[in-house]
Amino acid sequence: MNRKKEPIVILILRILLGCVFIFSGLSKAIDPIANAIQFDDYFISFRMPFMQLFSMFMAIALTIVEFTLGVMMLFRIKIRLTSLFYLLFMCFFFLLTAWLALAEYLEVHHGYDFGVVKDCGCFGKAIKMSNLQTFLKNVVIIIPTVLVFLYRDYIPDIRLTEVGKWIFVAVAVVVAGLVQLYCYRHLPVIDFSDWKVGMNVAESYIDKQAVSETVYVYGDSAGNKYRFTEEELMAKFDNEPEFFDDKKDLDPEVKVISDIQRAPIQGFTMEDSVSDYSADLLNVENNTPLYILFMSDLDEIDEEGIRSPELQKIIEKCKADKADFVGLTNSSVKEIAAFKNAYNITFPIYRSDCDPVKGPFIVRDAIHANPGIIYVQNGVVQGKWAWRDFDDVLKK
DSSP states (O other), X not given: OOOSOOOHHHHHHHHHHHHHHHHHHHHHHTOHHHHHHHHHHHHHHTTOGGGGXXXXXXXXXXXXXXXXXXXXXXXXXXXXXXXXXXXXXXXXXXXXXXXXXXXXXXHHHHOOOOOOOSOOOTBTTTBOOOHHHHHXXXXXXXXXXXXXXXXXXXXXXXXXXHHHHHHHHHHHHHHHHHHHHHHHHSOOSSXXXXXXXXXXXXXXXXXXXXXXXXXXXXXXXXXXXXXXXXXXXXXXXXXXXXXXXXXXXXXXXXXXXXXXXOOSSOOOOOBOSSOBOHHHHSOTTOOSOEEEEEESOGGGOOHHHHTOHHHHHHHHHHHHHTXXXXXXXXXXXXXXXXXXXXXXXOSOEEEOOOBTXXXXXXXXXXXXXXXXXXXXXXXXXXXXXXXXXXXXXXXX
């Protein structure tokens, strides 16, 4: 059989398949923690919470496999083996996403409760897709996958020795692994979160309150009514004080200038046992620098991070610069009290209420480090750092 003439259509499909897998792998590699959280969500959805112990391992491993298969397909490395793995990979996810799309349809239209994960996570946080969109995407991808598999004998392997081919594969594995290691220890090299630098979080999370003004009303003996805003009233008193000699002061009216405008993202709070301070702290008119220590779960916080001398220097620097420094967590008031006592915490720690299953997971998803710092001024994110990079905060 002639294995040297690859049909042009198969060539194009093979390149596209390779690029899709490489992009999908890299989009997850830049944020391995988000990928692990996605596995957590799926395990909860499938009533397999015991598997959450392996979420990070599986997230890293799947990303390496996906990226490496993409490289092997693109560069024609062990193409017979690669095309087989592609087919098995796509068949599994084709069936999985078919079920997810069906389950979500039954939930929405027929009242079933499967606890389906709504965002597939197939392209990490880079591209959000519904389960139906993901299934349709897999329908499109599985067709060229089958064609490449059927024509695998017509696709010549790259001209390398067996050792050379496996070295190529090993390099792809190492690249995918190192990218994930770096982003795990620090932060994603590309941030797709709602708290990325430059994002106006005040507009995203804080409701704009209704605006109204008092209208002062005066009446005369003929039943006529005269209405004035505060500014107009003061001007009238200054210019025509005699106007009010025969007028009666009536009950003022309230004029609504604009109704309350709900923020696009609901559910974010910065509460203590009494009040919610999120609107005050994130106010776009608040010029005071605000450093928020994000600690999504106090029980899982990295002790090295919370005890780091750099963190103490940051707190002292904030005091010297008259900047606000606060903590934020999803943990309970009782857990916060115990945590502050255990670590001798003196700065305020607020909480954002979060259902452990339904969310909203705003604090968890804001920064994939526990703890991590986000610097906000005038409602806009100016910087963010994982705890291993706290020394960079001091250079700010």
